[in-house]
Amino acid sequence: MAKITEDIVKAKSAALILAALDSETKDSALRAMAKALDDNRHRILVANAKDVESSVKAGLSDALIKRLKVTDEKITGMIDGILDVVKLSDPVGETMSTVKLDKGLTLYQIKCPIGMLGVIFESRPDVVPQILSLCLKSGNGVAFKGGSEAANSNRILFDLLTKAAIAEGVPKDAFVLMETRDDISEILSLDQYIDLLIPRGSNAFVQYIQNNTKIPVLGHAAGICHIYVDDDADIDLAVRTTLDSKIQYPAVCNAVETLLVNSNIAEEFLPKMCAEFVKNGVEVRLDADAKVYVSKTLPTTKATAKDWDSEYNDLIISIKVVKDIAEAIDFINIHGSHHTDAIMTENKKKQAVFVKNVDSADVFINASTRFADGYRFGKGAEVGISTNKIHSRGPVGMEGLMIYKYVLIGNGQVVKDYVGNDARQFLHEQINKKYDL
């Protein structure tokens, strides 16, 4: 058995103990974790310096090195993040519904952790405290893998945090740090032990995970987002929100990639919009119909069929003219990735039609697609953005790490009494009583 498999088998058992841990112990563990980072700032900075040094040698881009580099300020941010999680209410044991089945026979639906998670973030070291604190508070065990370029930083952070938590009574095996790509390949077959995988990284990476495991995967492989500018749109509003959707941070999944424009408004809207794009360094790819409305002096290129299925993650936009909202909706449902799509229109009826018919996690009206984000949605920390059709959809916070169990409390009831000729009748009365054992 590979070492990582052994660790995860142990973690699965420890996760059951973690699931039953009381709020006080979890919160004091979180506070101890925050303190451990504060007490060991120097050790963290030293470990991180090694990662930065090798990444500079390896020729990583300045942007990546900036993300990788831990500063004293970033450590303070990590500490604040952990203390924010202390403030969240403990979701475990929360009552979701209560039904009185009969006198003395009450059914509670209560929240509980999913169990054992696999979280693979090819990302900056700040994610280590974020994930560990969310998993701890929600009562989930986790096998975590961060970016390889941050190996030393991840290791010191993981060790400091888990040591502090264990000293407060958190089961010692519940958190596992994965350190190699082989570890990832290995855990994909552990569907008996891991209940949910949350991978973040390139589309190809997420797709590789999805295609090679039977474990449910929370996430999205692509973010091909659309804006449809309707003929009842406020043109200035549409230009402003579309520009923000494209240029505010083009490298991310909720940036717009394809703009659909109603033919009735194209003549007025497109010249303004395209001028703004060009002014802001965006490459504009036009279909033949759109081309008609845009001055030949403006530098644009031609959109091809391939553009409609492309996620640029860059300062590029493809533009297509459509005859009506129905064509726009069909196009979005076929070519989109069911992530985030927006309509710009002042017409309430069309807003409603768009919301009802667009099959996406986030459907926006007169606002930038860039709002599709856990922080902006008010979720606190974001675990991921999901384009799944079950469990969690859209930006996912701690609630995505929870499931429920049914607790039936009786005093000797048997089913025999509820069947046959003289059957007792169920009351099935929704009551407002919290589970309180």
Added chain:
Amino acid sequence: MAKITEDIVKAKSAALILAALDSETKDSALRAMAKALDDNRHRILVANAKDVESSVKAGLSDALIKRLKVTDEKITGMIDGILDVVKLSDPVGETMSTVKLDKGLTLYQIKCPIGMLGVIFESRPDVVPQILSLCLKSGNGVAFKGGSEAANSNRILFDLLTKAAIAEGVPKDAFVLMETRDDISEILSLDQYIDLLIPRGSNAFVQYIQNNTKIPVLGHAAGICHIYVDDDADIDLAVRTTLDSKIQYPAVCNAVETLLVNSNIAEEFLPKMCAEFVKNGVEVRLDADAKVYVSKTLPTTKATAKDWDSEYNDLIISIKVVKDIAEAIDFINIHGSHHTDAIMTENKKKQAVFVKNVDSADVFINASTRFADGYRFGKGAEVGISTNKIHSRGPVGMEGLMIYKYVLIGNGQVVKDYVGNDARQFLHEQINKKYDL
């Protein structure tokens, strides 16, 4: 492309239209479906007689033929079932939460159908109207497969029901009837088109589905349920509920298979319990410790290691003596199928420990395991019982066919304004406003 694949590609598109259908149209379609059955009782009985005849010829058991046989009374039951679904409130568009992100920028989380379902019930014809009406009301498309022995009955029911629904405005391709095993093999690879599979049948069949598809599967492969009789149990209560859990309907997944008995109470409890089992025709399999407490004159057999992982679905019970609640919980988490497990104890502390630590969909206190059922839980129709750790757990009703989307309604907000030095602050205020577009 196989015919069934073509049908499902079409159904997926039709499901998008169905998802947006208004409540009035859906309810009039349901009423028309009920009427169609009432108007065509004779045709249904004739088709069913063919199925019954070939099943008798094929030598199917009386019990199976009884399940298969449609009577006038059963048709009335089907009609009543459809009309019950009319009474359910339409879940589509229901507001789950509303957050005011900022003045004029409101985020709604609203319920919507999952999309396209694959439902495989190796079962009686009554399931056809039940599944079609639930899918219609919840706005989901469905590819349905019933038991092969009911092929003629399923076909006539499906045709009558869909024809009636289509005449009322339901999109014509949203419902597909699968008729062969090949159809099932074929759809397992259609993860692009089918969002959720709900198989019911033998453990081997459900496992086959789970092992051969990337589509999420709602269900359970096994139902190895436990009762732990604690030393603080009321003995008469424990005998009564345990007996009901075993004998009330032993062929089903929520019947108890293994009984764990605290050693402090074994001497008093086991003789009574085993006498009741034997009196009711239950084969009693005892571990060595349990054997000590049971009279040699009582016919019992020896439990072996294999028993602890066996689902009998029959009048057999295995019994093990444990030293305390901790051993019982560990045993249940290792050998159980995370379906339904019960504790019999009057001790509130131990009740709470059992609920917190047993990792099962249904955790019962002082009540028969046989209550684990959608009807008894008050869900109306049951779609299945899930031992998944995400989305739905335990008995699943129509709510398990729903997911949600986020709708953000603004008036031109851009993310640029919420970042940087003069950033606007989000309000993130939970408000009590329903989505009303």
